[in-house]
Amino acid sequence: MTPKELKQILQALVEHGVNELTLETPDYKLTVRRGGEVQVVAMPQVVAPPPSPPVPVAPAPRPEVPAAPAPVPAPEPVQASPKEECAGCVEVKAPIVGTFYRAPAPDAPPYVKEGDRVEKGQVLCIIEAMKLMNEIESEVAGIVKKILVQNGEPVEYGQPLFLIQPV
Incomplete structure (x- = not known):
């Protein structure tokens, strides 16, 4: 200074x-x-010690074992997307992340089963998120062709839950 x-x-x-x-x-x-x-x-000056010279390391001897060809995994079968399973069906997707429930209570019957006819606005299931129960309603009138999620499973935002064939 x-x-x-x-x-x-x-x-x-x-x-x-x-x-x-x-x-x-x-x-x-x-x-x-x-x-x-x-x-x-x-203030005292801090001086780093000079770097020590690298110590040469001899490579480890490699065992003489003939290499066997690695097994080639079989290709996994390509699964059709849920939408492809039902031509013309409407996917009802999860609007939030949470836990999927088919019924309002554990001892109550499910809101809908595969083959049921539903009206637009009818409750299809509940998704629990942060201790709040959110009713998921049908976007169209039609027949429930497929339920894509098991009761009690966690679901992600935008995950298909149901396939409904409009009528």
Whole structure:
């Protein structure tokens, strides 16, 4: 720090009525108290030790084992998407993330079963999210062709829940 910079700091203290100021840099720490002393403390320099030379490591001997050809996994059968299973069907998708329930209570009958006729706005299931029960309603009138989720399963946003054939 130059004497000019120190003078500017002291003038700023007086002008603004500051009683104490501490300025710390990697090289020094300066504490100034008005009406008192000026204390400059030199900070010790930390010097990293020089890097040690790399130690050569001999490669481990490789065992002489003939390599057997890796088995080729059989291709998994391609499953048709739920929409392809029912041409013309409307997918009812989960509007929220939560747990899927087919009935209003564990001992109650399910809202709908496959083959049931439903009206637009009829409750199809419940999705529980954050301890709130959200009724999911049918978007169309039709016949429930397929229920795509098991009772009690977690569902993601946008996951298909039902396939409904409009009538």
